[in-house]
Amino acid sequence: MTWASIDLNADLGEGFGHWRLTDDEQLLSVVTSANVACGFHAGDAVTMRRVCDLAAERGVRIGAQVSYRDLAGFGRRSMDVPADELAAETAYQIGALEVFARAAGSRVSYVKPHGALYNRVVHDEEQAAAVVDGVLLSGERLPLLGLPGSRLHTMAEKAxxxxxxxxxxxxxxxxxxxxxxxxxxxxxISDPATVVERSVSMARFGVVTSRCGSSVSVRARSLCLHGDTAGAVALAREVRGRLEGVGVRVEAFV
Known part of the structure; x- marks a missing residue:
């Protein structure tokens, strides 16, 4: 499947206190959706408010990037969290971000798991169902952003x-x-030229080359550009420019 348009998302607000990891202001001039850290792997109240204000000002959609409670490990350590606890913590994170999104004149438009939780819900039905339950508990029927064919998507569609x-x-x-x-x-992948070419291939043809050299269908409606890598802003601009140059519209999915 290919798309006439594609969304560009990035993980933002991944700082804490005076420490900042991502160049939120510059990336918000490129992306169309912002996955905002909600305090469990990174982020705090001031950071969430600042990013929501900037996103709303620029018409960028705000997404809740929910994770395991793991500030020390940046949410990249897999944890066996009981389903009811994970559901409650997912809803808690969405609710926290919603306060600042609404104060900025916007709203939380979608949910995306982060790090270890993102990878876990690809295969783990129980953890995937808990995230879905958390979204429902938040009171909003929000879209879930994730890998094609994941258990997260299967459980979300069932709900x-x-x-x-x-x-x-x-x-x-x-x-x-x-x-x-x-x-x-x-x-x-750190080579900018390779990242740009893969972006075009995914957006136009829905395929990417796997590590072993085979073609893999990705069927992506949204393309993630990581904001915590060296040269992230310049690379994001190059990706967007190249996509638009080959006729792909860059626009939010919601």
Whole structure:
């Protein structure tokens, strides 16, 4: 499947106190959707408010990037969290961000798991169902952004929630269409030219080359551009410019 348009999302607000990881202001001039950290892997009240204000001002959609409660590990450590607890913590994070989104004149438009939780809900039905339950508990029937074919999307569709397929231009893929774990060599692609070419391939043709050289269908409606890598802003601008240059409209999915 290919798309006449594609959304560009980035993980933003990934700081804490005076420490900032992402160049939120510059990235918000490029992306169309902002995955805002909600305080569990990064972010705090002041940061969430600032990013929501900037996003609303620029017409960028605001998404709740929910995660395991893991500030020390940046949400990248897998945890066995009881389903009822994970559902409650998912709703808690969405609710916290919603306060600042509404104060900025916007709203939370979607939900995206972060890090270890993102990878876990690709295969783990119980954890995926807990995230879905958390979205429902928040009182909004929000779209869930995630990998095509994930258990998260299966459980969301069963609950009547919209799903949005996502791809990663700067992450290596397995032949099965899942992300190569970050702990493995070559999991993150750093060459800008390669990232740009993969972005075009995903947006126009719905395919990407896996680590073993095979073509993998990605069927992505949204393309993630990581904001915590070196040169992230320049690369995001280059990706957007190239997509628009080949006739792909860059616009939010909601």
């Amino acid at each position: 009547g929630l919209p799903v949005v397929t996502e791809a990663f231009a700067d992450r290596a893929y397995t032949a099965q269409g899942t992300l190569v774990p970050r702990a493995e060599s070559g999991a993150v």
